[in-house]
Amino acid sequence: MTSAREIIFRTFFESESHLSVEELHERVQKVDPSIAYSTVWRTLKLICDVGLGEKKYFGDGVVRYDRVTSSPHGHLVCRECGSTEEFFSPEINRLLQDRADESGHLPQEFRVEVIGLCLQCRQGKSQEEPQTNLRAESTAVDDQVIDIRRSARGGLKS
């Protein structure tokens, strides 16, 4: 146990969750500016290896680390501002467990994320950003090929 680890542990467990390596490194440096990014990365790996942390991929290209301080939970993630809200649903956990059992799958981790816009970020962009119909029925493949040809004409915006 070194002083660097002491600081990194404390900072990690006392911060809100879902920090990236860089974000945690920033906070750690406020306590001891000499601590390197790679040490933070390695310590985070250690924390995960011993089962006290878990990598999270929210899809913004950055790995985030969640404390494993509580029962499995889901996240409401905002595409716009990156904020995350945690929620707990034993109901969902039970359904997932049951479904895994059904296939003989041994679950080690649940990932439940709702990606979209938080309440704040919805204000101002209500009309042009219509909600995906998440309960939609399937579409035939051939229709899709036709669709995409039509859509493609609009061009690829970078």
Next chain:
Amino acid sequence: MTSAREIIFRTFFESESHLSVEELHERVQKVDPSIAYSTVWRTLKLICDVGLGEKKYFGDGVVRYDRVTSSPHGHLVCRECGSTEEFFSPEINRLLQDRADESGHLPQEFRVEVIGLCLQCRQGKSQEEPQTNLRAESTAVDDQVIDIRRSARGGLKS
């Protein structure tokens, strides 16, 4: 509509889902070896932009692409062999929608993954790979710090 796109579209929509850019590129090259990786990547982006595909992050560091041919669904992912099994649960979708509403969150995408070991991969490594207790209650932070100090002594194996 170019011949490259024609081939990439067909190959994508006729393949099983969850292919990475590289995997799709391999298959596309069997039809026309002159098609470049970057074109496959761009076409996949196009497919997502028009709403017929969706990026997936199963946690192995590679982006995969899922067809949006059906209602939102979850995945049983195997850490060992990388296989994925899809499952549909209107029940879970409804719970997620309700939870999002509760926070004023506008959902655009649901991600529901169960990461673990598939039936095949469980054979042979049953004892040493104990199931995480996914219904566990929370642990106090101070206990964890003690825990990790003890665990850390074992060393970081990498």
Next chain:
DNA sequence: ATTGGAATTGAAAACCGATTTCAATTAGAG
């Protein structure tokens, strides 16, 4: 308190998939 080997660290380089750049090619409207 000293010491010697093992573990850890900081800095920098390597890695690697994702994304962009750009000159050449191709599609397709007129």
Next chain:
DNA sequence: CTCTAATTGAAATCGGTTTTCAATTCCAAT
């Protein structure tokens, strides 16, 4: 057929992640 805009292949770039390695620190045994 001609012209222009869109698309392409190849290569470069980007940015976060992971590894490397010499120097430093830890700590258990003297």
